[in-house]
Amino acid sequence: MQRSTPAARTGRPRSAAADAAILEATREALVELGWSKLTLGDVATRAGVAKTTLYRRWAGKNELVVDAVAELFDELELPDRGSLAADIEGVVLQFAAILDRPEARSGLMAVVAESTRDEALRERIRTSIVDRQKRLVVQGRARAACRGELPTETDPEAAARGAALIFDMVAGAVVHRTLVSAEPVDEDWARRFAAVLLGGLAATGI
Amino acid sequence: MQRSTPAARTGRPRSAAADAAILEATREALVELGWSKLTLGDVATRAGVAKTTLYRRWAGKNELVVDAVAELFDELELPDRGSLAADIEGVVLQFAAILDRPEARSGLMAVVAESTRDEALRERIRTSIVDRQKRLVVQGRARAACRGELPTETDPEAAARGAALIFDMVAGAVVHRTLVSAEPVDEDWARRFAAVLLGGLAATGI
Amino acid sequence: MQRSTPAARTGRPRSAAADAAILEATREALVELGWSKLTLGDVATRAGVAKTTLYRRWAGKNELVVDAVAELFDELELPDRGSLAADIEGVVLQFAAILDRPEARSGLMAVVAESTRDEALRERIRTSIVDRQKRLVVQGRARAACRGELPTETDPEAAARGAALIFDMVAGAVVHRTLVSAEPVDEDWARRFAAVLLGGLAATGI
Amino acid sequence: MQRSTPAARTGRPRSAAADAAILEATREALVELGWSKLTLGDVATRAGVAKTTLYRRWAGKNELVVDAVAELFDELELPDRGSLAADIEGVVLQFAAILDRPEARSGLMAVVAESTRDEALRERIRTSIVDRQKRLVVQGRARAACRGELPTETDPEAAARGAALIFDMVAGAVVHRTLVSAEPVDEDWARRFAAVLLGGLAATGI
DNA sequence: ATCTAACCGAGACGGTACGTCCAGTCTTGGA
DNA sequence: TCCAAGACTGGACGTACCGTCTCGGTTAGAT
Structure with a gap:
């Protein structure tokens, strides 16, 4: 690595x-x-x-912690739960489960904070951690398109922009609730969050 | 303080x-x-x-930085832009403007990271920073209810739950896009984000 | 110091x-x-x-050791033993007694070795240690001149050259016997050394 | 070796x-x-x-340096200059010439210092370096006895004691002047030193 | 107009961790 | 079996900050 x-x-x-x-x-x-x-x-x-x-x-503490935390994200995958709503809930809960582990809580935000002043570190985080998660969003959208739950986006750039937006919304909300609000991401919250997100996607046609 | x-x-x-x-x-x-x-x-x-x-x-670096950063949030307010969508875009852009300042980028995530292991620090952050932002969400919802854009929530607990969800979604998405994805929160992004969020709120009746 | x-x-x-x-x-x-x-x-x-x-x-190990060893030389003095020969024996034995202490053996030669590449260190050694010893030689010669055992040197430069020669011979011989030959400087050796040195001084009129 | x-x-x-x-x-x-x-x-x-x-x-730094420095002493020899005084001056100048080389200055005193706590190292130094020099003293005395400048010592133990004393005086003085006093051992100094030493030897009959 | 308690600057204090360097050992593949 | 290369454990280096502690000196409110 x-x-x-x-x-x-x-x-x-x-x-x-x-x-x-x-x-x-x-x-x-x-x-x-x-x-x-x-x-x-x-x-x-x-x-x-x-x-x-x-x-x-390793060059220092930051790089070491990124690699150590990144391994936690190896287990991420997206089981087919049958509907887009269920898939969103699933990925939210999986991400929340990782953030529940103290080694992730402590380390993840710290290296993100450090990365605000270190482009190489930001790139390392993106490669090792963020892209691993982002893949799930892309995969979930493709699956939903197969099911006919979402229209197939033809413009690839628009698709990327959409995926990026969804990803920031999902990951951001989970992180914020967990670390800033310090409230649990349980099934109820996941269901409510998925409903709002899904409603928004349907309404805007993303 | x-x-x-x-x-x-x-x-x-x-x-x-x-x-x-x-x-x-x-x-x-x-x-x-x-x-x-x-x-x-x-x-x-x-x-x-x-x-x-x-x-x-001050007891230490964390407390000092929290207070130093908190002052940046003093300027936050919610001008009435005439519609809920415009108000959401406004708060998103205001929050993004603060996160654009390097003293906030560097400090904010770091103290949040530290707060994962320090309850008193988390409380200080909540009081000095988070609640200042959250107030805007509550205020925006009240204003939207006045305008008739949103139904008036009678159950106060449900109202709180809803506000918390919205707040985590707004703040989380902005922070994530700014610091993790390292992409700018510009007017276009704010508009697309507001559209999705608003669509979701309308669809779910929150 | x-x-x-x-x-x-x-x-x-x-x-x-x-x-x-x-x-x-x-x-x-x-x-x-x-x-x-x-x-x-x-x-x-x-x-x-x-x-x-x-x-x-202290700037480093060398400087510290010089100061630590220098304190051992504080006790050096030249009791009047009645004759030049006895005075020489006395100073030889005193110097040997200091070199017998392991803290001096270990440290002294090491800092001298280091001083071959460090002018400031050499100066520090000279000031703190060597001049303390050299004083005894000068003092002994003055006393001998008083007693009439040595002619009074009128040329001050020649006197300095003579003192320097005697000092190098005394200190050098004691150090060499102690540390290189690793033989004890006892009263017998001191007596024989003093006899040779004194004979030489008398023969050359230094 | x-x-x-x-x-x-x-x-x-x-x-x-x-x-x-x-x-x-x-x-x-x-x-x-x-x-x-x-x-x-x-x-x-x-x-x-x-x-x-x-x-x-090699076992370590000390042993290596001893061997490296020892090779410098290979060139030592005692050319017959015709008189004991001239021979003494010769050996003094030869020894001084070696000590003038920085590889000897740096290394020699350092290993001597180390040898104060390492019997095996002291033995190695004696064998490789000291005895090489001592041989010259013995050889010079024999030559002087041949010339009739010195009485032939019949007691072998007294002869050894005498040679040891002379050796410590010669080597000690040269080393001390070179490394501690940091003054050059030139022909003038060598002549004055030889005169004192020779006068002493004559006076005491060593 | 003092008194006086808490403040202030400066900087030394005992600690802890840093990131580097070297000692001396061990493990490769190749000669 | 030796060799060059280089990774290994271990430990000291000298530096930087930490948070605490004296100092001498200042300042404003209470007397």
Whole structure:
């Protein structure tokens, strides 16, 4: 994930186990300490690894946390629940479930905050985390179009704009409710949210 | 804001100018350095104040930044634009304008991230920042009800639930588009967003 | 010793006790660990002092060790033993006694070695340590001249050259025997050395 | 020098060129960096050799530097200048010439300092360096006895004691003048030193 | 017109973490 | 078996801030 090294033949190869141990230790430390009290020295110790090893692979705390949190999003997928409304509820609940995990809560907003001043970090977040989620929106729209619930958008740019809007609305609302309002995203909320969103989509024809 | 002032009659009173200078210096430092590289010693120096003075008034970096950023939200208000749709667009654009300022971008998400592990901080954020925004939503709904654009909700609890949902959707979408997607919230986007939201509200009767 | 600070009125004054504790801890660490394994972090811990405090007062390990060792030379003095020969033996034995202490053995040669690449350090050593010893030679020669054992040198430059030669011979021989040959400087050796030196001085009229 | 070579028949033999390259690189690094900033990794790189190779042959920095410096003393010899006084001046100037080379200045005192806490290192220094010099003293005394300038010492122990004293005086004085007093050992100084020493020897009959 | 308590600046204090560097070891593939 | 390359653990480095603590000195309200 953080390696490019297309050609590095000689010398002792990097331990693959170390990567996994470090990322796991990072999540563990996020749970126990939160982002601001997490130290790379502590992560290294937890992973049974020298600090040097950690710095050899990641440029700093931000990059490390992005990768550690990104793995949490690997499990995201969109089961077919039979209707667009149900699919929206499903993705909302899945996203909420991830944000419920303390390692995600602590880490995600912090790196987003950092990314406001670091273009490379923003790109890394987009690649590792955001696009993983966005894919679900695109996939859900395609499925709904198959079912005939939504008109097939012919203009690809308009389709992209629409998907981006929906994505910001879904992800933004879930994050805001979870982290700012600090209220649970339960099935009831998901149902109400999906109803409003779906109504809006139908009304505007997006 | 941060003062208790229960009874402190005698002795030299605290300098009122220092407060303003410190908050201004904090915003300046946020712009130049961002949250993670902002140090209280530096803020004190910029404000022409001793570190002691700063610590006497704020518990730490988080509290200071919350207060410094909160002042940015003082200017928020909801001009009557004649229709609910226009009012929504207005609040969206106002909120986006604040998030466009680097001192807000850097600071806001960071303290929200910190607040995931600090209940007192979350409360402070809610009081100083979130409720200031939320008020606009409530006010907008009341105005729309006056105009007959929305049915008057009689159940106060349902009204609160509805306002909360709308607020999370508005604020969440704007924040997400600005900070995560890193795309501008311009008039076009505001109009499309308002259309979807309004359509949803109409469809669901919230 | 390391402070110049003619005018530093404001702020919390430096702890005088810390200086003494640090130098004492340095000597203790020299005895236990030797120069090369002595670390400033360890010295700070032993002295019950933060590393910062140590670095605020000394530029590095070399300077610290010079000051710590220099204090050992405070006790040097030249008791009048009645004859030049006895005085030479006395100063040889005193110098040897200091070199017998492990904190001096470890530290002294190391800083001399470092000083080959650091003019400022060499100057510090000269001021703090070497001149303290050299004084004894000058004093001994004056006393011998009083007794009539040596002719009074009228040319001041020749006197300085002579003193320098004698000093290098005395100090060099003691150091070399102690540290390089690793043989004890006992009374017998001192007597034989003094006899050779004195014979040479008499023969050459220095 | 550092090899045991008891029986190593099979496998690839060690490169003989590597040894020379490493020692040369060590001296080069001593000149450029001095002892304390010399690192084995850097030496290996300069020598075009892997660190492993270096560690296979030397136990550490001290041993390596001793060997590297020792080679400088290979050139020492005692040309017959016709008189004891001239011979003493000769050996003094030769020794001074070596100490004038920065690789010797930096390295020699440092390893002597280290040897105060390492008996094996002291032995290595004695064997590789000190005895090489001491031989000259013994040789000079023998030559002087042949010429009739000095009485032939019959007691071998007294002869050894005398040689040791002279050696400490000669080497000590030169080292002290060079490294501690930081003054040049020129012909004038050598002449004055030899005169005093010789006068002392004559007076005491050593 | 003092008194005096709380303020103020400056800066040293004990700590903690930083990110780098080096020591000395180990693991590759190739000679 | 040796070699070059380079990753590995471990630990010290010197720096930067943290939040606290003295200092000497100021300032305004109460006496």
